[in-house]
Amino acid sequence: MLRGRRGAASMLSDGDRLAMLDELENSGLGWFWASDADGNLTYLSAAIAERLDIPLDDLLGHPLPALFAPIDGDGRTKSLSLMLGAHKSFSGFAVRAVKRPDGAVLRLAGQPVFTSGKKFAGFRGTGADITAEYHREAETQRLAKYDSLTGLSNRHRMAHQIESTLTAFKSAKRNCAILMLDLDKFKQVNDTLGHAAGDELLKQVAERLKRSIERECEIGRLGGDEFQVMIPDVDDRGVLGDIAMKIITMLKQPYSLDEGRCVIGCSVGIAIAPHDGVTREEIVRSADLALYAAKNGGRGQYRFFSGDLENEAIFRRRLEADLDTAVREKQLFLKYEPIVDAKTQKVRALEAHICWMHDTRGEIDEEEFASILDGSSQVVEVGKWSIAEACRHAAYWPESIRVAVNVPVPLFAHSDFVAEVSRALQEADMPANRLELEISEAVFFGDSNAVDRTLAQLFKLGVRLTLDEFGSGYSSLAYLRRAPFDMIKIDEKLILEAERHDSRELGLVRAIVALSGALEMETIANGIESNALLVSLLDCGVDYVEGPIFSDPVGRDVVESELLGDGWKIQPTVDRTKRARRRTVFRKIQVIHDDHSYEVTLRNLSKTGALIQGLADVPKGTQFVVDLGGGQLAVATVIRSSGDTQGLEFEQSLVDDGSGGLCTRHRVSPYALASAGAPLAALSPGSYKAMQGGMLGQGASVPQFGYAPSATHEAA
Template sequence: MPLKGLLSGKEGGLFASGGRRFGGAGANSMSDADKLTMLDELEQSGLGWFWSTDKQGNLTYISGAIADRIELTIPDLIGQPLTGLFESKEGDGRSKSLSLKLGARKPFSGFAVAPSKGNSKVVIRLAGRPAFERNGTFCGFRGTGTDITEEYYREEETARLAKYDSLTGLFNRHRMAHSIETTLTAFRSAKRNCAIMMLDLDRFKQVNDTLGHAAGDELLKQVASRLQRAIEKDCEIGRLGGDEFQIMLPDIDDRGELGEIAARIIAMLTQPYSLDEGRCVIGASVGIAVAPHDGLNREAIVRSADLALYAAKNGGRGQYRFYSGDLENEAIFRRRLEESLQEAIRDEQLFLTYQPMVSAESQKVIALEAQTRWQHPQRGEIDNNEFQSIVENSAHVIEVGNWAIRQACREASQWPDPLRVTVNVPSKQFASEGFVESVSQALSDTELAPDRLELEVKESVFVGDSNVVDKVLGQLFKLGVRLTLDEFGTGYSSLGYLRRAPFDSIKIGESLCPSHLDSHSQELGLVKAVVALAKALDMSTIASEIETIPQQQALASVGVSLLQGSVYADAVSGEEVHEQLETGGWMIEPSAGRGSRAKRRTLLRNIHVIHDDHSYEVTLRNLSKTGALLQGLENVPLDTQFVVDLGGGQLAVATVIRSNRDTQGVEFETPLIGDGAGGLCTRHRVSPYELASAGAPLAALSKGNYNSMQGSMLGDGTSVPKFAYAPVGSTEAA
């Protein structure tokens, strides 16, 4: 249809409405030619475009400006169906409603579309009205179009930024909160599970501080990429800000599977990163909670995952932890421990143990690393790793550090010359006023030769004022103490530090000396390069955390000077040090039998077991992945089946395979799994939905026992016991 026909009242032109013309009696006088000229100018300006279709929906007219904008010719467009030429950009099914409205002959407006051919990046907003002959016969649509490309993409970017993290492209905090909220709401009615992981990067702040924020940003992008590759399950990943990430995994409650995912994430994120500013190595800690077991709504489940993350970081970092009901009390207790550190120093609750550093060539003990422990009145002995995680966030870190140096000098003064003592110096202590004076005073009071005291400092000390750092290092050098740069190879400006500071030794970072290290490992080449660098600078090298013979042999083969780890010896008391030294030179041969064993946390001592419909309270003597030793019931026959209640909804079906009077050895039907912290847990737990169906209100699992679930397989509390309790004091083992 020509523009003249489109404008006229014939066949329902744009100036026709219900059989009346806009230019009727009393209107300004304007010829059709003037109208054509005016609208042609309007089309060319881009302020308004026009189109029309026949009654079948095929284009009969379209402004040339539209055709030019979408890079097609008018012949390419005329005669084609409107719905076939343009596709909806709404993303909500409105292209279908456009087709329906054309079919229903109803007016429409505000439809954002893009051409299916030509320049598909152009976005046009269409509006249209049905047109009728004078006799009421439908003859097609007449409409307008407007180029909204710039506006559309600007709004799209605004919408994207409202959902996504601009740096990593992952979901942002707001989107993750909304997604978790809606998912848990839907899953409650469907009785489905959903796991939440909270992830925090270890040592990220050091990268930011030493290499700059640009390097930190690039590192976060690489972390996001690795996270997406590490998780093969359907999930949503978000960055909450800083170096904190969140992952939602729907329909997973198997803690074995979740543990494998978390371990894979940690392994991938701890591999070295290559940045423009240098190479670096970081770590990661993960906390895991599962809805509805650990929380029913977003606030509860995220809080549970946060507590698990807090426990993972406090447990030594680089690990994952599952939420349990004990973690909240553990967090409270840790805060109390931090508050009572000053009291611990005053009441002499702190003490030192020493781990030998052995010559790789002669197997002779050359130095002993002092490690601080705490004999707590209620908690018992707190080992060095846990103690350090408590101290580093405490206001007493300097006071504890100064105590450790004084005590190490006092005890080392009783050792034969030239055996050295090594003490780790936290960055806060190193930068504190009077630090050098406190070291000097400790040496003077104990009469220990300065070159028998070795201070280990991390690269993070260089984040401070360079003038102050250089001054402190210079004063320590003049004092005569030995200096070691700890965790070398974590990839910041290590070479620059070595040029600036008078270090005697380099302690190679664990990332270059993993437990799987052997003569074929890629990392060994880097270790060899570090050893060569140290020799060129007249420095010795130290490698710690050595757990295996292949690891020890590989490090010795490339010339590492001193080796330290459980393959030689774990930390020993000061008394044991004296006993070893009384025999003369202290020599230690590496042994595979000394490989470090994972720490195991006892879940419960007093637990419940269920047989038939009766619950018994027994003592858990020990626990392994495949079974347990129970004590408290007399003469239980072999092959008796129990449900062992380990607390917190953890029920394990077990069969008695050994029995001797009051003690039974049981074997689990499904092996337990590691809980990420050296302990054990069940893969699955009682579902809160099962408890609800048994008559209990729907709630997250408590840490109590589950031996009275009414209507369930565990009975209703009206049972008759089959076995008798053993007399108190019976201790025979199976």
């Protein structure tokens, strides 16, 4: 049979065989190449040169390794010169032309040729264009690692990158920060403008994220509206706080989509390895807890992980679970914030705020309760109760005083909302025009026909309507044309920006006042704390004002007492400021001197210093290392000393911790503790010997300071 085949082949003339090879080469189905013993290219199908877009003369006579470079897909591909130098057959070798690194991809196969004397004479081989196949495989590999929508790393790749980075960094004793991000109000956009708008929004978020972090990092989208950032070699919480704040600021700027303009927010949780975890599971969990705390703190903010966040998260979930009991057992109550006539300073209305008298926690104020209620299944039930309760109270007030109640979006969209409002008015026997319903612009993201129908029914009922948070980013004149609003409430964040930056934001306030006047509506500004801001707002022509400069929310008994006289008039007082929402500073801490640790009471804390109490006879100029817990050590010098109280000045200022408190920029690395014989864990009292910068003792010494006689401390 073999002789038969050879016989059949021999029936073609040499010319026919050459013609057949030419046709095969020109068809692109088969290409050929050859080299001499020195590796110089002696033959190449013209079709290959044409496919590479390189003149054939620029290829022939040159060393093959100088013309083609292997595609190193996995970092293990051998060099072409080594392949040729082995004088052995090879196949499936993917290359690109050196002159066209982004051009066609070829797969080469070669067979060594030897003379009759078994002397190497070069290679003869074939080639194939695999460009399309290569790009398909590359795209498949890319989709396995990257998010198809945003192009960022996907969940799988982020997990691998964090895992491998932490493993390498552990042996090198390096730091790594993980940021967890969650978009605020994204679901609202997705549900109302559609999934196409949501997808486009996520793409724009990804681009802003990449621009906002100006250092080496890995950014990923984990799915939905959740993102993750890994920043290697950064443990400075001042730097990380600045990065988080820049992300929050950039992501809250308005977005332009084909379906309309929208604004979202962002919350960020931050954890740092090895302080907050050593493995990927530990550090990601820590960042998740910090994110949960940031969202519960009011959203649009960042939080660093700390050891107490887990207990805080557990307690928070218990509160959310207890909300059903709170409604059922009537633990909720209302406080009222006065709304003051800007010209006369007389109280014209009172805004209802919902508070909670928890059976073990005590009073939960309006701000914390609002964050607990947000997203709860009880939001509609609580909203109905607040309207009925506010009407019941206001029925006993003078007829000139109105009551304002905030309407959550889910309550506004509820089928029996208008009927519930009507029932509350009837049961309280109160005129409808004394009830003001504050409605967020977010309601307009719902079914426009249903929204218009509800607004028309409320207008017919006779209640007053206030457009809440105007200027928060959704603002559109279309809302004002469609709805019968009586008042525009300027967004509190815009008011606060006006206080900080003055000119541009005040210009926006003036524009809103002018717009409301043209539409025969009134304006109200809230959250006012300073007299300077009040004067500026009055100059802008705002009709009504409220905020701490007039009064914090007060109980029903205070309201009824004040309304008994000849009108309730409140003079603005600059001493009144919004209550600081931070943990108390009165707590026990450790201070270290030489190789001794002392327990003292931290009286107050600022970025530049602290006041401690409990030690006697401490001279000015004494240096302490102040242990604020969790590996936070601050070097401080005593600048004032009186009895058992010392004023300290920090060597390096503290930074914001994202929740209204303060923290050190750096923490003692668990790696440093491990090298000193301590476990790879959080710093604990007494673990200071042999620590770099930790007031090393030069042998045994006697404590220099004793506890003050009035203190109840035991010796450290």
